[in-house]
Amino acid sequence: MQQAVTISASLDDIVPSAMVPAGRMRLGWAILALGSLVLAGVLLIRILQAVEMAEFGFQTWRPVLYAYVFWGITLCVSQVLRRGEAGVRALFILPAVLFVIAMVVFPLVFGLYISFTDWNLSSLSGRRFNGLDNIRQMWGDPFYWNALYNMMWYTLAVLVEYAIAFGLAVLLHSEIRARKFFRVVFLLPLMLSPVAVSWMVGKSMMEIRFGPVANFARWLGWDRPAFFTDPWLAKLSIMVMDAWTFIPLMMIMLLAGLQAVPKEVTEAAKVDGANAWQTFWRVLFPLTLPVSITAILIRIIFKLKIADIIINVTSGGPGGATDSVTSFIFREYRDRSNVGYGTLLAMVYLVIIVVVLTVLLNVLGRWMRGYDQQEA
Amino acid sequence: MAVAAPTVDDNGVPSATAGGHLRRIAMRAVIYGILIVWAFICLFPIYWTVTTSFKAAPNVMQGHLIPFVDFQPQWRGWQSIGLSPEVLTQTSTVRAEFVKRFMNSVIASLSASTLALILGSTAAYGLSRFSYKFFWMKNKDISFFFLSQLILPPVVLAMPFLVLYKELALLDSLTGLILLYTLMVLPIVVWIMRDQFRGIPVELEEAALVDGLSTWGAFLRIVVPIALPGMVAAFILSLILCWNEYFFAALLTSTDAKTLPVMVASQTGSQGINWWSMAALSTAAIAPLVIVGILLERYIIAGMATGAVK
Numbered sequence: 001m002q003q004a005v006t007i008s009a010s011l012d013d014i015v016p017s018a019m020v021p022a023g024r025m026r027l028g029w030a031i032l033a034l035g036s037l038v039l040a041g042v043l044l045i046r047i048l049q050a051v052e053m054a055e056f057g058f059q060t061w062r063p064v065l066y067a068y069v070f071w072g073i074t075l076c077v078s079q080v081l082r083r084g085e086a087g088v089r090a091l092f093i094l095p096a097v098l099f100v101i102a103m104v105v106f107p108l109v110f111g112l113y114i115s116f117t118d119w120n121l122s123s124l125s126g127r128r129f130n131g132l133d134n135i136r137q138m139w140g141d142p143f144y145w146n147a148l149y150n151m152m153w154y155t156l157a158v159l160v161e162y163a164i165a166f167g168l169a170v171l172l173h174s175e176i177r178a179r180k181f182f183r184v185v186f187l188l189p190l191m192l193s194p195v196a197v198s199w200m201v202g203k204s205m206m207e208i209r210f211g212p213v214a215n216f217a218r219w220l221g222w223d224r225p226a227f228f229t230d231p232w233l234a235k236l237s238i239m240v241m242d243a244w245t246f247i248p249l250m251m252i253m254l255l256a257g258l259q260a261v262p263k264e265v266t267e268a269a270k271v272d273g274a275n276a277w278q279t280f281w282r283v284l285f286p287l288t289l290p291v292s293i294t295a296i297l298i299r300i301i302f303k304l305k306i307a308d309i310i311i312n313v314t315s316g317g318p319g320g321a322t323d324s325v326t327s328f329i330f331r332e333y334r335d336r337s338n339v340g341y342g343t344l345l346a347m348v349y350l351v352i353i354v355v356v357l358t359v360l361l362n363v364l365g366r367w368m369r370g371y372d373q374q375e376a
Numbered sequence: 377m378a379v380a381a382p383t384v385d386d387n388g389v390p391s392a393t394a395g396g397h398l399r400r401i402a403m404r405a406v407i408y409g410i411l412i413v414w415a416f417i418c419l420f421p422i423y424w425t426v427t428t429s430f431k432a433a434p435n436v437m438q439g440h441l442i443p444f445v446d447f448q449p450q451w452r453g454w455q456s457i458g459l460s461p462e463v464l465t466q467t468s469t470v471r472a473e474f475v476k477r478f479m480n481s482v483i484a485s486l487s488a489s490t491l492a493l494i495l496g497s498t499a500a501y502g503l504s505r506f507s508y509k510f511f512w513m514k515n516k517d518i519s520f521f522f523l524s525q526l527i528l529p530p531v532v533l534a535m536p537f538l539v540l541y542k543e544l545a546l547l548d549s550l551t552g553l554i555l556l557y558t559l560m561v562l563p564i565v566v567w568i569m570r571d572q573f574r575g576i577p578v579e580l581e582e583a584a585l586v587d588g589l590s591t592w593g594a595f596l597r598i599v600v601p602i603a604l605p606g607m608v609a610a611f612i613l614s615l616i617l618c619w620n621e622y623f624f625a626a627l628l629t630s631t632d633a634k635t636l637p638v639m640v641a642s643q644t645g646s647q648g649i650n651w652w653s654m655a656a657l658s659t660a661a662i663a664p665l666v667i668v669g670i671l672l673e674r675y676i677i678a679g680m681a682t683g684a685v686k
Contacts, residue, residue, distance in 0.1 A: 061540075062545050096496065099495055100562065104528065107540060110540065192662050193637050193661060199658050200421045205424055210436065249680065252681060256677075256681030304529055326529060330627070339538070349532070
């Protein structure tokens with residue numbers, strides 16, 4: 001996903017940054033100072049009110065939000081005034097950066113704080129700092145470890161999905177009639193919301209008494225087609241539904257990868273006497289390996305967020321067999337209002353994801369380099 | 377692919393023996409067989425949902441599948457959400473409820489996608505054309521800062537947002553939801569648009585700048601029109617993700633800003649499952665995107681392909 005910035009900086013030479021007059025410079029600083037002052041002032045007033053030292057009639061923290069937006073605008077204006085062309089260019093990314101900082105960095109820091117508190121929304125005592133108690137509780141919480149264990153299986157299922165998606169991409173890439181029709185049809189499951197899928201497939205088609213899938217299973221000779229009572233079967237059913245929605249995503253990426261392979265390459269392989277099987281494994285598969293890795297990574301990222309189907313079909317049951325981390329924390333909040341503990345679990349999950357993905361990317365990077373040399 | 381390539385070798389002479397010919401026919405039969413089976417797997421749940429919305433209870437119980445042959449279609453399901461022809465003219469509270477949720481979903485997903493497209497494509501353009509330096513952060517770090525949002529699981533932000541939104545009086549409001557959805561799809565927009573802008577030759581903007589356009593003028597009048605197909609792709613992908621989002625909507629909205637997925641989910645629990653009305657509701661919830669998918673398939677595929685292939 002990371003590519004070297006190739007054509008950046010080439011526009012830098014066209015427009016020379018003119019000297020900015022001192023007066024404009026001062027005006028720029030003044031505007032930024034005004035914005036900062038307003039933000040600091042509003043923040044201070046609100047904090048004073050929050051600790052009940054003064055009363056200004058601010059009902060909520062909303063004014064602080066407006067002050068932040070105002071500060072952002074003054075920052076942009078002052079950039080343009082002070083830095084001229086460079087400031088104009090900064091305008092391209094400043095709004096997005098400010099937005100992400102407000103929406104991610106700040107809540108993450110805040111989340112880090114509440115994850116070390118004992119805070120139950122339904123209890124009257126309010127928020128209380130409790131140090132490492134949440135971590136200790138997590139250590140002894142079998143359901144959380146169980147959810148992490150399930151996530152491992154859900155993630156491994158990506159490999160099976162990948163194999164199916166690759167097969168479909170190869171078929172779509174081959175010379176078939178009605179290719180456009182098949183492409184549209186194969187894409188459709190991706191359009192459907194997981195909530196609708198969990199009703200359409202999980203709750204009605206897999207219905208034990210008269211769902212068509214259950215009927216089909218009965219016809220195949222399975223007496224009691226209960227998809228959600230046996231732990232492993234339930235897990236498998238969830239995986240199948242999730243795979244059904246997301247296989248098109250990988251399929252299309254892989255199809256694009258296959259189409260990017262020049263026709264001459266496969267033809268050359270054929271001239272050299274390679275059969276279809278050899279052409280695939282020796283030529284196409286290695287050539288599409290980078291796309292494959294991107295597709296698998298994107299899919300894993302989406303997989304790690306899996307929750308909607310589980311929440312709506314099994315609520316984690318039977319006995320936590322289908323629980324994902326997200327669905328578990330969702331219930332921790334909704335049923336027990338346990339904000340502090342739930343947030344800690346989510347933070348730990350984030351750390352695990354970051355560590356695992358970093359290791360995975362490093363291993364993949366090393367392996368890819370090895371593969372290249374081997375092929376070359 | 378090689379498997380199915382027609383063999384027109386040897387100067388058009390039918391070179392293959394009878395055995396090879398048979399083998400080729402068998403091969404094609406297998407290929408079309410797999411394609412048709414998978415098409416069936418993709419379509420059947422949709423077919424089942426749409427037909428179930430026209431069934432009465434006994435039809436569902438007996439597993440009837442084909443309308444007019446197995447069962448006589450009725451408007452039961454659509455009646456229960458106030459959308460059948462005979463009740464369409466009357467006022468109906470269920471329909472009002474449905475329309476409200478539907479409009480909430482429309483507003484939330486359209487505004488969030490628009491906002492994300494504006495923020496994301498300007499940022500992507502900046503990152504692909506200029507070199508920045510904010511403190512220690514260079515272009516590569518800023519790109520990573522945006523793209524790394526992709527791995528952030530929503531559950532990490534859920535509870536901080538619940539508390540913050542409560543303090544900001546944004547809980548159960550569409551504004552709050554739109555801001556969150558924008559955040560959710562922003563990395564995807566940046567990712568797609570960065571590759572799009574990279575594909576546009578810099579010479580075009582250089583010429584525009586020499587002709588006296590400003591940096592922003594060149595972006596808006598030269599680059600944006602060229603990058604429009606990519607922007608449509610990014611917009612539609614964002615739309616899909618926002619329209620289908622359930623997790624945040626379930627946590628952060630209750631009465632006013634509840635979206636369609638939350639409404640669908642909340643119907644299943646209460647008084648057993650009302651098959652026909654659930655089917656009608658699900659059909660209505662998936663219909664807009666199914667139509668978008670069929671009409672704009674080209675753009676969706678182009679958008680997803682951009683990120684995958686350099």
